[in-house]
Amino acid sequence: MAPKIPIRMYLAEDEMPQSWYNLKAVMKEKPDPILHPGTLQPVTHADMEPVFCKETVKQELDDTNPLVPIPDGIREFYRAYRPSPLVRAYFLEKELGTPAEIYYKFEGTNTSGSHKLNSAGAQAYYAQEEGLTSLATETGAGQWGTAMAMACAFYGLKLTVYMVKVSSEQKPYRKALMEAYGAGVIPSPSNTTESGRKILEGDPNTGGSLGCAISEAIETAVKTEKCRYVLGSVLNHVLLHQTVIGLEAKLMMDKYGIKPDIVIGCAGGGSNLGGLIAPFMGDKIAGKLNSRFIAVEPASCPSFTRGRYAYDFGDTAKTTPLMRMQTLGNGFIPSSNHAGGLRYHGMSSILSKLYHDGLIEARAEVQTDVFDAALRFMKTEGILPAPESSHAIKAAIDEAIECKRTGEKKVILFGLSGTGYFDMTAYMAYNNKTMSDYIPTDADLQKGFASIPDIPQNG
Numbered sequence: 001m002a003p004k005i006p007i008r009m010y011l012a013e014d015e016m017p018q019s020w021y022n023l024k025a026v027m028k029e030k031p032d033p034i035l036h037p038g039t040l041q042p043v044t045h046a047d048m049e050p051v052f053c054k055e056t057v058k059q060e061l062d063d064t065n066p067l068v069p070i071p072d073g074i075r076e077f078y079r080a081y082r083p084s085p086l087v088r089a090y091f092l093e094k095e096l097g098t099p100a101e102i103y104y105k106f107e108g109t110n111t112s113g114s115h116k117l118n119s120a121g122a123q124a125y126y127a128q129e130e131g132l133t134s135l136a137t138e139t140g141a142g143q144w145g146t147a148m149a150m151a152c153a154f155y156g157l158k159l160t161v162y163m164v165k166v167s168s169e170q171k172p173y174r175k176a177l178m179e180a181y182g183a184g185v186i187p188s189p190s191n192t193t194e195s196g197r198k199i200l201e202g203d204p205n206t207g208g209s210l211g212c213a214i215s216e217a218i219e220t221a222v223k224t225e226k227c228r229y230v231l232g233s234v235l236n237h238v239l240l241h242q243t244v245i246g247l248e249a250k251l252m253m254d255k256y257g258i259k260p261d262i263v264i265g266c267a268g269g270g271s272n273l274g275g276l277i278a279p280f281m282g283d284k285i286a287g288k289l290n291s292r293f294i295a296v297e298p299a300s301c302p303s304f305t306r307g308r309y310a311y312d313f314g315d316t317a318k319t320t321p322l323m324r325m326q327t328l329g330n331g332f333i334p335s336s337n338h339a340g341g342l343r344y345h346g347m348s349s350i351l352s353k354l355y356h357d358g359l360i361e362a363r364a365e366v367q368t369d370v371f372d373a374a375l376r377f378m379k380t381e382g383i384l385p386a387p388e389s390s391h392a393i394k395a396a397i398d399e400a401i402e403c404k405r406t407g408e409k410k411v412i413l414f415g416l417s418g419t420g421y422f423d424m425t426a427y428m429a430y431n432n433k434t435m436s437d438y439i440p441t442d443a444d445l446q447k448g449f450a451s452i453p454d455i456p457q458n459g
């Protein structure tokens with residue numbers, strides 16, 4: 001008889017993955033190479049090393065090694081809050097009356113409140129090993145900045161965080177928490193950088209955007225001695241670090257003989273989704289598993305479902321290398337009424353390629369529906385979900401309801417990427433019904449598309 005599945009599944013510390021899983025290495029068709037914006041040739045290690053830590057550049061450009069060992073110094077950091085639990089959502093299943101089995105991998109058990117700490121710890125470790133003394137980064141909703149602040153405190157590095165101005169106003173406690181961990185937090189756009197000043201000249205009242213905060217952080221990193229830039233999503237090495245999520249989930253599911261029919265995650269830049277699906281996608285590519293994979297994004301920032309598959313910059317100031325990805329254009333700024341996170345214009349080039357090749361599906365949801373799902377989840381499962389994660393909850397609930405209609409007993413796994421304790425402004429807007437949905441018109445999107453570079457590769 002199969003063992004009864006407990007509500008919470010754990011691993012012992014020594015069962016934690018020894019290596020990350022490099023999905024790019026097992027993809028039969030690789031994502032197109034990252035291009036140097038000046039020469040339009042594939043970037044080299046030397047091109048990227050002035051901006052990023054050496055080891056992460058190596059990981060970024062690694063198309064060949066399927067397993068990348070996790071250094072002991074990072075495993076030690078992970079031990080402070082991992083392995084994270086895999087939870088069977090018995091209570092939600094019961095409330096929905098579904099024959100489906102629903103599981104979620106919960107990444108919100110650390111103080112920063114999300115999966116981002118998995119890459120923050122790795123990136124801070126490599127910076128310290130390389131002899132750097134400080135790091136610069138941006139943060140949108142604040143989770144990445146908090147994760148980096150925790151990691152830099154642990155590894156003894158200084159940190160400057162450019163925080164998107166609207167978020168720093170909506171989430172003063174996030175700022176306070178980063179400062180408590182020792183980080184310097186600057187609302188962006190700011191007058192501390194050239195790119196910030198330029199953006200402010202153009203639009204003094206702008207609430208900022210992630211793309212703009214990225215420009216400020218990169219500028220600071222390259223102009224400061226022994227400083228590098230770190231990014232919390234989108235890039236291949238970030239996805240790599242996040243595969244610890246999927247690897248743990250798979251180890252736990254294997255223990256109980258469970259195979260997911262559907263794997264679901266929310267997608268901003270794609271790191272938690274990419275990390276969750278990586279080992280399952282590897283099995284699918286190898287013909288060993290026949291799961292569906294679903295990316296869920298906000299209808300107000302629909303880079304998968306309405307974006308273009310094109311080479312684009314990662315930032316508004318057009319300073320980053322060019323990546324071929326699903327993008328709304330580097331000049332796209334989502335509507336300011338959007339409270340649900342996942343505001344980035346682009347998407348991981350790995351996930352974009354998988355989407356382009358039909359290996360993952362995507363859907364877009366409006367934020368009031370996402371919060372409906374969040375409340376349904378928290379009232380049964382007890383956990384206050386991050387608005388971002390609630391996009392995945394919405395799709396998991398819809399799939400479970402579909403199973404009820406068809407009578408199928410599918411196994412659904414979704415990523416609960418974080419908690420929503422710092423998102424109470426958004427929950428308040430939902431509670432007092434001031435939250436509204438905004439879906440960009442084709443004309444709105446056209447403005448963003450116009451910022452996609454006009455290069456031969458996009459022709």
Ligand SMILES: *Cc1c(COP(=O)(O)O)cnc(C)c1O
Pocket residue numbers: 113114115116143144232233234266267268269270271272273342386388389417418419
């Ligand atoms: C940042 C964040 C996301 C979106 O980023 P991805 O790189 O797409 O994972 C999702 N959920 C939470 C809780 C986050 O903090």
